[in-house]
Amino acid sequence: MAPQTATSPSLPQPHIDLQKGWPTPRLLPSQALLAAAEATLSGPARATEALLYGPNIGDPALRRECAEWLSRLYCLRSPPSPPPPAGSASQNGAPAPVPISPDRICITAGASGNLACIMAAFTDPVYTRRVWMVEPTYFLACTVFDDAGFQGRLVGVPEDEDGLDVELLRRRIEAVDREEAASEPMYKRPDRYPKLYRHVIYMVPTFSNPSAKTYTLERREALVRLAREVDALLITDDCYDFLSWTMSSKEQGKGPETSPCNGTSPLHQRNAQAPPPPPRLVDVDQSLPGGDQEWGNAVSNGSFSKVMGPGLRCGWAEATPKFIWRLNQVGATLSGGAPGQFSSTLIEHVLRTGALEAHVQNVLIPLYQTRSATIRRAIEEHLGPLGVEIHIGRPYHVKMDAGHDEEVIGGFFLYILFPQGILADEVAAVALKEQNIRFLAAGMMAVRGSKSSSDLLKRGARLCWAWEEEDRLVEGVQRIAQVLKEKFLTTNGYH
Structure with missing residues (x-):
């Protein structure tokens, strides 16, 4: 089926961008x-x-608001009853819920800027042996790691159905440690x-960029154990x-009664479109017995870019209090003070008044949910x-309050695989040239300098629903289909 466009065949088609991981301007x-x-x-x-x-360490008021907001989001309220058995994060694999303390949080210049600060504070370009990156990966992180002195020592680790392949990662780390033991x-x-780590492991474990995977609780726990x-x-x-x-929540406005972890105030209730996300690795590290309570082995790198606007250049980090203290001793922060101080004060007001949660629950989630369903249907068709x-x-x-299980999706992205024998980079190049549509393909999701041989990576592409409106999402998928039929498929199979 030919793509449906409003332009004359003799005129260039309007550009459609399914690569850009930005929010639509009208959602800011x-x-x-x-x-x-x-x-x-207005107040002096x-x-x-x-x-x-x-x-x-950042604006104290925003740190308090972040701690309360994140505690609501992750349903971290009070210890469970009865307590979980020894040696397990909890009875069902999730960490025991403990409210987040502000001393575990600092304010940052956003996830990208903070990634550079983490590397400056806790790695050494000689002592730290490798940076292990999930593959497919968020491609722009490679430059941050290169800047920290790890060019040529970035290693891609593929995912399986449950997340980053932890056993393969274990074998590769053990091999490197044997080679460099002396x-x-x-x-x-x-x-x-005072604290430098031997290895760094980087990933996006929930609604991942780019693979859209959400790691299982068991995989999260296994990664924490390996890191230790x-x-x-x-x-x-x-x-x-x-x-x-x-x-299953296809209708908007169902109300909060069917969703777990409702707040006590209507302002802070979670609605049916917003089930709690899985525990972060930093939550698992805090709750799983036997860890390093001083420094820990995980840091959560957060950002307001996806829920407010990337131009604010503001985010937060969460880890142990000592880790957070050391993170704020990097030279740029000692010299310039809290990054994003002005934007921090604005965000604090938006959080404190409930405007941010209202924006996420009532604007972003319903719209992104609709777009996600639209692009899924277009792909299937x-x-x-x-x-x-x-x-x-x-x-x-x-598990919802009503007692039944629900599949949870979210984020900005879907990951697709082209048929065997068709390389995503080739499809992307032809699609941009002949159909004026852009999407993120395999080559841009590979770990720089690492030997990437995964067939799933070579055939993979990331499609983003956050930037374009619904009709353009459908037309974009139609244009990709047109490219496949005209350039890569024949009646007898593949070229």
Whole structure:
């Protein structure tokens, strides 16, 4: 079926961008931020705090609001009854719910800027042996790791249905440790850098960018145990956890009564489109017995970019209090104070008044849920018959208050696989040239400098539903189908 366009065949088709992982401009909460700016700047005391250097660890009021918000989001309220058995994160594999303390949180310049700070504070380009990156990976993270001195020592690790292949990762780390066991050099001074990790493991475990996978609870626990064994720091970009809904919640406005973890205030209730996300690796690390309570082996790298706007350049990190303290001793923070101090004060107001949660629950989730369903139907209708598959791993389920399990999806992305013998990079190049549509293909999701041989990576593509409107999502999928039929498929099979 030919793509449906409103243009004459003799004119260029309008560009459709299924690669851009940005929110549609009309979804930016500009009015809420305007109200926050007026309230912040109208009071001399708060205006002064906003416009002068902030404390290295970040605005205290925003740290408190973040702690309360994240505790609501992840249903972290009080210890379970009865207590979970020894040696397990909880009775069902999830961490015991403990409210988040503000001393576990610092304010950052967003996930990208904080990734650089984490590497500056806790790695040494000689002592730290490798950076292990999930593959397919968030491609722009490679440059951050290169800048930290790890060019040529980034290693891709594939995913299976449950998440990053932890047993393969274990074997590869053990092989590196055997080879380099006699090497104990250190470039950074121990008195200035009291904790350096031997390995770094990087991933996006919930509604992943780019694979859209959500790791199972068992896989999360296995990754924490491995990190503890090999002295690794788990860095997780937890940027999409807030955008979740159930596969069956197709109607908006069902109300909160069927969803777990409802708040006590209507302002902070979770609706039926927003089941709680799985526990982060930092939650597992905190709750699983036997860990390093001083430094820990996981840090959660959060961002307001996906729920407010990337131009704010503001996020947060969560880890042990000592880890958070050390993270704020990097040179850029010591010199400039809290990153994003002005935007921090605006975000604090939006959070405190409930405007952020209202925006997420009432605007973002319903719209992204609709777009997600639209692009899925388009793929099934136009690409499915051509052998293209949606490939996002094992479904993640939560138990609802009504007692039944629901599959949970969310985030910004879907991951598709082209048929055997068709390379995603080739399809993407032809699609851009002949159909004026852009999407993220295999080559951009490979770990730079690592030997990437996974067939699932070579055939894979990431499609984003956050930027384009519904009609353009459908037309974009139709254009990809047109490219496949005209350039890559024949009546007898594949070229």
